[in-house]
Structures are given as structure tokens and as C-alpha cells.
Amino acid sequence: MATVRINELPSPVVDLSLNDMFPLWTNADGKTRKASLQQLLAFIGTGGGGGTHAPVLTGDQLIYEPEPAEVGTDTATIPEAAGLDFHLTRGGRPLKPQLPVTDPGYPRADAEYEILDAGGFKLLQPGDALGQDERYLLEFYELQSTTGGSGGGTGSGSALITGAITAPSNLPLNATTHAGKLIQIRGLSTQLTFTLPDLGDWPENGIIPFEATINNSVQHKITTTGGQFICLGGSSYNSIYVSPGEVVWLYRGTDGWYVLGDFWRSYDALGTVFPTFKIGPRDLLCKGQLLSRAAYPRLWEYVQTLGSSLVSDAKWNTATEYYYSGGWTTTAPGAGVAHERVDRPYRGCFSTGDGSTTFRLPDLMDVALAGVLSESGTDPLRPLNKPGGYQAAGVGLTTTDMGGQDGLTGTSTGLGYTAGSPGVTEFKNRTTVHGTKTRMANVGFYWAIKY
Known part of the structure; x- marks a missing residue:
């Protein structure tokens, strides 16, 4: 078969170009052909099969000599090689690596070593063992990613998510x-x-x-x-x-x-209360329910920072009426003392639940929210002048003395009505109507809280 042989050629005196041609021996037909460097680059990049093969970046080298305790075993422990890939050479002879478990050819029967995740390698051929005074060359590498970074390693050059x-x-x-x-x-x-x-x-x-x-x-x-x-x-x-x-x-x-x-x-946003048309995936309806501290740990951590707005569950559930007669008290004032009654004044607060595994959300059903009178002062008409303090519905008046007005009976004191007034109590130009609800024009929403 006729072939062409090329004798030794001088080195190029100018930089190479991808369009430069070079002689190429093709084993299939035993002939010498010409090819461009661009063609060779494409061939190497695809492995000759048309698919994309990531180039390999070669890293550091490490020469390893087995520890005395490892001699005669099949495993070399090298912590500094943890998470890294490498080629292994023994006595100048490259060893065949085991394929990754994701490779369709895994396991490779003729593989001679396996890379250990914890760092090091294991010899795979039957009877093979680490020898005394042997030296192994580890050549570390990683694959170049298609986005310009590199993947497969854990260093700063690794792909963000692999x-x-x-x-x-x-x-x-x-x-x-x-x-x-x-x-x-x-x-x-x-x-x-x-x-x-x-x-x-x-x-x-x-x-x-x-x-x-x-x-x-x-x-x-x-x-x-x-x-x-x-x-x-x-x-x-x-x-x-x-x-x-x-x-x-x-x-x-x-x-x-x-x-x-x-x-x-x-x-x-933890603990933020807001009106909404729909309860979202990280929202809770504020209806005074008990919650598990373990199931909602983030909100429970926040609730513990609220000071006066976190009360015991007994206080939260207080059904005893509070009266104002110069100061809030649970004792009903005597006849002739102007007063206003408030039921469950802590329903807008959080509670400590059972004291160990639960806590309670505020009950904001069918109520409007209002600003407290001041940040640190007192409100003569709100038993708890802190966020969560409840105040009953009331109607403001324009006069201080309504003796006999609208057919009401009772003794006028100049401050309000005494117990003789049927169903109505006035205090400082404020009337609370028990058994009915005073309301303004409104739109209903869910009161929700972020957890």
C-alpha cells in the first residue's frame, strides 16, 4: 500500500493559526491526510462522537507513600484529597479508574482503583495491596463547565450549583x-x-x-x-x-x-398584622387560636419579645368585667359612681398558652384596629394601653348631662348615669351600649399575621 512519509520538519517560526494545515495519519486506510487545527480542535472537543465533552483542567499533583499501618491493605487514606478527582499513577504506570455510579458502564470490571469521597483511594483488583516504600502520583483535575466556571470540585472555581x-x-x-x-x-x-x-x-x-x-x-x-x-x-x-x-x-x-x-x-415581617382577602401560605388568621411552639418556632421567638402584649392564658381568657371608677378594677363600683365596663380586655394580646408547648394568637375577629393613646402613657378608657389592649364599642356625646333625655331614667351626676339607667352607662361624654353594637361604614377583611 502506497503511503507518504514526512521526514523531520523544522519548528514554526510564526504563531500558529487555526486555519493552518498539518499532515494527519489516518489508521483506518493507512494514509496521510491534511487537516486544519480548527478541525482538530473540534474533534477533541467532541471526543470524535459529535457530543460535547467538557475540557479537563489539570490541577496540583501529590506524591503519596503509604503509612506503615496501610501497607498490605487495599486502602490509602488521604484527607487532603477529599472531594477531589485525580488520575493515579503507580510506579510510572497509570491505573484505570472506576467509573462514576451515574455512568452507564458502571461498574467497570477492569478498574484498578476507586476514588474515596472522604479522601484517598482503594485498589480494586483481587489481591492487590499497598506496598512498602511504594510511591503513588495523584494528579488532580476538574471539568470545565459550559458557563465558564468549573464543576466537580469544591474550590472557589467550582460551579455555583452542581x-x-x-x-x-x-x-x-x-x-x-x-x-x-x-x-x-x-x-x-x-x-x-x-x-x-x-x-x-x-x-x-x-x-x-x-x-x-x-x-x-x-x-x-x-x-x-x-x-x-x-x-x-x-x-x-x-x-x-x-x-x-x-x-x-x-x-x-x-x-x-x-x-x-x-x-x-x-x-x-414576623408578627406583622395586616388585612387581606386571602390567607397566604405563611400567614395565619388571628382568631385567638392556640398554636404549637414547636410548629411555629419563628413566631414564638418573636412573641417572647413583646413585653406587656404577652400575657398568661388565664389573663387572656378573663371574662370578668373591668370597671373604671377612678382606676380600673374588677370590683363593681357602688351606686352613684360613673363607670364603664369592658369584657375580656386582653383578647387582642398574645398568651403563653399552656406555659410550655403552646401559645395563643390575638382574637381580632369582628374588631377594628386603632392606635393606642400614646406610646408609654395611660388611657382612662383602655385597661391595657399597649398593643393588643381591647376597648369596647362606644358612642361619643356632645353634652355632659343628659338627664331625662330620650326617656331614660336615672340620677344625673354631671359625670354620667348611675345604675338606674336601663342598659346605658355614660362616662366623660362616652356611652357604651350593652347588648348592641355601634359601628361605622366598613369593609370586611381577614386580619392575618405573618409567621
Whole structure:
């Protein structure tokens, strides 16, 4: 068969161009052909099969000599190689690696070594073992991603997210398994805890993204290790909670974990009461119901900061009337003393529930909201002049003495009516009508609270 042979050629004296041609020996027909550098580049980039093959970036090298305890075994433990891929050479001879479990050809019967997630390798051929004074060359590499970054490693050059991990149970996180992964929280009705690693055990500038899928029905906990902090909205936390449908990204800083994005609004809006047409997925209707502290930990943490607006459940459920007769009291005033009665003046507050496992929301059904008289002063007509203090309906009057008006009977005192007035009590130009409801023109909404 006739072929063309090319003798030794001089090196190029100018820079090469992708359009430059070079001789190429084709084994299929035993001939020398010409090809451009551009054609060669395309061939290498596709592996000759037409698909896209990511280029390989070669990293550092490591020469490893087995520890005495490892000699005669098939496993080399190398913690500094954790989470990294490498080619392995033994005595100058490259060894064949085992394929990834996602490869259709896995397991490869002739594979000679397997890379260990915790760092190191295991020899796979029967009877093969680490020898004394042997040296192994590890050549680290990672694949170049199509977006310009690199994937497969855990360093600062890694792709932002290289996959997702479904988490239906409690999960302590580690860089080997979870770096570069989206953690999808799927605890459903079981509250889960995700423990962050020590800062020193996570890649510098690394990210941990969490997503609580919408089919969860409780809040899940993300907590730190060793008292380290999660920085969120100007505050620091040892633990934060994620509600169904929420996403939080944590950035590994030098002094703590930092929340990226607007997840801080979930905490900033805690306890906000607002009117709405529809109760949303992270809203609760304010109807005085008891809630589990464990199921709503984020709201319970907030409620504990409310001071006078958090009362015992016994006080919240007080059905005894409060009377005003120079000062609020539960004792009915005597005849001839002007007074106003208020039933359950703490219904707009939170309560501590059973004192250990529950707490109670305000009852805002069928009431309007009004500003308290002052931030720190007292209101002679509101027993609790703090957020949540209830005030009964009333009608303002234009005169202070209504003796005999509208056919009412009783003794006028100049301040109001005494017990002789049927169903009506006046105090300082204010009348409360018991058994009926005074109202203004209004539109009904749900009063909801953010949790």
C-alpha cells in the first residue's frame, strides 16, 4: 500500500493559526491526510462522537507513600484529597479508574482503583495491596463547565450549583458530600434540623442554598456548630427557621454565615398584622387560636419579645368585667359612681398558652384596629394601653348631662348615669351600649399575621 512519509520538519517560526494545515495519519486506510487545527480542535472537543465533552483542567499533583499501618491493605487514606478527582499513577504506570455510579458502564470490571469521597483511594483488583516504600502520583483535575466556571470540585472555581440533594430527614452537612449542592428540604409534617459545618471545614466563599418545598407543613431548623452565627438583617442567630416555599442562601464568610437575597424579609415581617382577602401560605388568621411552639418556632421567638402584649392564658381568657371608677378594677363600683365596663380586655394580646408547648394568637375577629393613646402613657378608657389592649364599642356625646333625655331614667351626676339607667352607662361624654353594637361604614377583611 502506497503511503507518504514526512521526514523531520523544522519548528514554526510564526504563531500558529487555526486555519493552518498539518499532515494527519489516518489508521483506518493507512494514509496521510491534511487537516486544519480548527478541525482538530473540534474533534477533541467532541471526543470524535459529535457530543460535547467538557475540557479537563489539570490541577496540583501529590506524591503519596503509604503509612506503615496501610501497607498490605487495599486502602490509602488521604484527607487532603477529599472531594477531589485525580488520575493515579503507580510506579510510572497509570491505573484505570472506576467509573462514576451515574455512568452507564458502571461498574467497570477492569478498574484498578476507586476514588474515596472522604479522601484517598482503594485498589480494586483481587489481591492487590499497598506496598512498602511504594510511591503513588495523584494528579488532580476538574471539568470545565459550559458557563465558564468549573464543576466537580469544591474550590472557589467550582460551579455555583452542581446538583441537588433531597433531604427527608435530619442532615449534618459536610463539604465532601454537600458543597455545590442545593439542599431540598422535604420533611413534610416532621420538623427537621440541618447542622452547618464549622466555618473552617467549608470552602472559603462557598455557598449553601436551601429550599423548603411547598409540600412541607412545618418550619425546619438550620443551626450552626460551636456557637457560630448566622448574620441576618443586622442581627445574629445561632439558628434560623425556613417555612414551606422559602429559599435561603448562606454564604461562608470569615466570621460567620451570611444570608444572601431577601430571606431577611421573612424575619423582618414576623408578627406583622395586616388585612387581606386571602390567607397566604405563611400567614395565619388571628382568631385567638392556640398554636404549637414547636410548629411555629419563628413566631414564638418573636412573641417572647413583646413585653406587656404577652400575657398568661388565664389573663387572656378573663371574662370578668373591668370597671373604671377612678382606676380600673374588677370590683363593681357602688351606686352613684360613673363607670364603664369592658369584657375580656386582653383578647387582642398574645398568651403563653399552656406555659410550655403552646401559645395563643390575638382574637381580632369582628374588631377594628386603632392606635393606642400614646406610646408609654395611660388611657382612662383602655385597661391595657399597649398593643393588643381591647376597648369596647362606644358612642361619643356632645353634652355632659343628659338627664331625662330620650326617656331614660336615672340620677344625673354631671359625670354620667348611675345604675338606674336601663342598659346605658355614660362616662366623660362616652356611652357604651350593652347588648348592641355601634359601628361605622366598613369593609370586611381577614386580619392575618405573618409567621
